[in-house]
Amino acid sequence: MQNRRKKVSQAHFGMGGVIFREGDATDCAYVIDSGRVGVSRGSNGGQKTLTVLQWGDCFGEIALLSDSSCTATVKCLTAVEVTVPPRDQFLALAERYRELGNALRSSMTERMEVTMESSWGHRIDQPCVGATGSMPSGLREAIAISG
Numbered sequence: 001m002q003n004r005r006k007k008v009s010q011a012h013f014g015m016g017g018v019i020f021r022e023g024d025a026t027d028c029a030y031v032i033d034s035g036r037v038g039v040s041r042g043s044n045g046g047q048k049t050l051t052v053l054q055w056g057d058c059f060g061e062i063a064l065l066s067d068s069s070c071t072a073t074v075k076c077l078t079a080v081e082v083t084v085p086p087r088d089q090f091l092a093l094a095e096r097y098r099e100l101g102n103a104l105r106s107s108m109t110e111r112m113e114v115t116m117e118s119s120w121g122h123r124i125d126q127p128c129v130g131a132t133g134s135m136p137s138g139l140r141e142a143i144a145i146s147g
Contacts, residue, residue: 008085019074019082020060026070027087029060035080041072052077064090 010033013019020026022042036054040047050072053059063070064087085093 008083008089011082011084013076013080013082015076015078017076017080019076019080020070021073022070024070026060026063028084029058029064029087029090030074031058031083031085032056033081033083035076035078037074037080038077039072039074047073061090065094 011030013035019030019037032053032055034055036052037059038052039050039059041050042048053074059074060070062068
């Protein structure tokens with residue numbers, strides 16, 4: 001049997017392109033190499049912007065870490081280049097590098113608080129400081145080493 005482990009890939013999306021929609025299934029995470037994306041969630045028949053992400057930010061990890069569908073829509077505000085680690089590699093990195101895994105889970109918790117606030121109009125627990133999607137320290141390097 002041949003080991004067909006997926007490799008990290010690069011992807012390009014044009015301005016206005018949708019990378020994924022709220023409710024979509026995903027099997028990868030995304031790390032922004034260039035450009036900006038808007039993260040939004042359905043609200044009262046429209047979309048409410050939660051945050052804007054840019055170089056170095058990671059998204060899609062909530063669906064991977066929680067084994068669920070995407071919690072928001074990610075749309076390109078400019079042309080965007082991303083590094084795309086597949087699910088198995090992303091989860092292996094989070095397990096192998098304990099500090100990285102903890103940072104990813106912490107980031108996921110903060111983002112979920114922001115998402116819940118957008119849905120219900122108030123914070124669930126404690127204030128969420130800096131839930132901007134900043135990539136946990138070391139993720140880019142870990143992806144490069146393992147890819």
